[in-house]
Amino acid sequence: MRLSFEPLALSLAALSAVRLRGGFTAGIYAGWAICRGKVFWSRSCFRPASSSVLSRLAAGGCFTEPLSGTVLRYSRRTLRSCEALDWITVMIGGQAGARLARRLGLLVSGSTLLRQLRCRARCAPVVAPRVLDIDDWAWRKGHRYGTILCDLESRRVIDLLPDREAGTVAAWLREHPGSEIVSRDRGGIYAQATRLAAPGAVQVADRWxxxxxxxxxxxxxxxxxxxxxxxxxxxxxxxxPGVVTSPQPSVPPWELRASLRNRERRFSRYEEVHRLGQTGASHAAIGRQLGLDHRTVRKFLRTETFPEAQRSPRPGIVDPYAEYLDRRLEQGCRNVSRLWRELRERGFTGQLNIVRRWLRCRRGYQPTSAAAAPHRAAPxxxxxxxxxxxxxxxxxxxxxxxxxxxxxxxxxxxxxxxxxxxxxxxxxxxxxxxxxxxxxxxxxxxxxxxxxxxxxxxxEAALKLPWSQGQVEGHVHRLKLIKRQMYGRAGFDLLRLRVLHTA
Missing domain, CATH: 1.20.1320 (phosphoenolpyruvate carboxylase, domain 3)
Incomplete structure (x- = not known):
């Protein structure tokens, strides 16, 4: 690797070479480079070596003096370059970090960045905080979860766990004793783990x-x-609040038929949920069998009558031009293309089909006069x-x-x-x-x-102590952002390193 700089003074201190395959040598020119008040370490790239050079190097003793704080022994990069590459990897990952480093003049691959980050982060110890916050985060919502642990006093993430099992959390608490206060949500998993591994710690339920x-x-x-x-x-x-005064549009026949088919399908599922519920099956088991969410199963089981689907009216992009279209319909204009072109002249940005669908529903009622009382939709x-x-x-x-x-x-x-x-x-x-x-x-x-x-x-501890899970929710949000940046291709070890180092 060649370091480019503008030295004020450069004295060649030593030349060492090792013969490589193919008659080339890895020549390392080690010297003092004084540039902008700082000392740098310079090495050249591969050069061909002659036998005379090798004989002179063998006869004489060549040595170099180490530069502590600038470069490590046998290192190919300065400490500042390594630190810059580490932060690039932490912030944007391996392949994206390699592309950015290439733009900055640092030639490195994505695999090297990840390997360097793993080696440098291996020695970071985990110390149990006095006030510990435990919460879960989703690998895949509703299926797989992990655990995040934070220090509420220093506002930092201290560790990540690959699951949210009580045994895993209890094992971590036994390996890292010393937490006096544990803030958690209302789930029983973390409460059980804290009682098993840290019975003397004060548990605080989150107020939210x-x-x-x-x-x-x-x-x-x-x-x-x-x-x-x-x-x-x-x-x-x-x-x-929320009651909208609007005319009742007529429903097209094809939409009415589709609505009836959807209702029949929902009603059959509703009856099947109640039949399976009488057998004692759990909500999750019924949902897996019928392909429904467990919340939908719970809603069906809690209602004695079939819950009809309710469509809430939503304002459309044609509604601001309703008065003009009503006036044109009263004048006898029924050409949709002509009405659409007139709306385009008035600033309408939608397409022809949107106006056609709106008019199809609109023609089913008679426009009311200004003196008539407006018709209110059912609240x-x-x-x-x-x-x-x-x-x-x-x-x-x-x-x-x-x-x-x-x-x-x-x-x-x-x-x-x-x-x-x-x-x-x-x-x-x-x-x-x-x-x-x-x-x-x-x-x-x-x-x-x-x-x-x-x-x-x-x-009671939640009412007496000021601790809550507001901080950890922010860390979970940042964790999700890092997880999505890696596109699901990286493993838990890299996710843990990026979250801990960013914190």
Missing amino acids: HLLRNLSEALKNALSPHHRLLTQAARSSMGEV RISVRQTVWHILKETPSAQTYLEQVYQASPEVSVAAKLAKEFFRLITQRDLPALTPWFEAAKTTALAGFASHLTRDRDAV
Whole structure:
């Protein structure tokens, strides 16, 4: 390798050569190179050697003085070049790093970059932090997961594990003792591993996961009352947010036939899910057998009646020109191509087929006059939206919620308890936790309260200590970015090195 620089002074110190195959020698000119106030090490490339040169080298003693801090013995690159290549590999990987290094004048292959990174990172020790955060990350969502461990005090990733088994996490905790506080999510895997390997550590449940568990529990409590929610939304149609005033378009025959076929297929799956559920099969087993997601299976099993598919109206790119098209239709124009060209003159960017489909649905109703009362679409509000309005206390939905509470005292009590739990978690009101447990024992949130009781120490620690999993979620996001940069071709060892060195 040849180092190019502009030296102020250069003195040849030694010349050593070793004969190689084919009559060439690897000639190494070792000398002091003073450039810009720094000392460099210079070597030449392969050169042919004569017998006279070899005899003179054998007769005389040639030696070189090592340059510590600039280049290692028997090294082909300076330390600064190695450091630059390491950072290139860490940031963008092997092949992409080789292409960038070639642009910068450093000739190296992608395999060499990865090998150099693995060799240099092998000696990095892992020290257990005082405050440890454990969370999972997805190799493939819903199928395979790993574990990430972070130091909450230094805000750094300290290690990655290839799976999220309790035995793997417990083995790591035994090999790295010393953690006093362990922050985790609400899953039982990490709680079990911490109890086995670090029984003296204080476990802290993540507050965001507690609120997420609350919303899921409230959603399950409201699911049996979906008819009640629909009736309340219709009675308070003017107050429900998200209700759009729009005309009712007619459905084309081909779209109606396709909709009926889809409904028949969903209904047969719904009946099959209930039949398999009566046999005691798990949600995952039913999903694998029928090709459904486990969340869809759970939704089907929790509903007593078939949940009809609801299409929410979405604004299209033709809607801003609806007034003009209505006026042209009233004037008797039925030529779609002509209407499309007129819209193009007014700034419309869509194609002809979009206008044709829009007009096909639009011609099924009569445009209303300005004095006539507008037709309102049937109000639809989901259970999840209701949970959001309850916990956030949305001002525009108070009329709707009051009607729901009046129609069902059970929902009213559950909503009151949910808002109280939301308040004590956000405000970290520890004294209010025990009365909440007592009040929730006989309500629709009794199952949620029972699960919290089993992990009560971690819940109380979440209200007393400031630690949470906000930091590790950011590290997981960065890990996913690095994983996708490698296109799935690299293994766990390289992913671990890149994540740890970037941190």
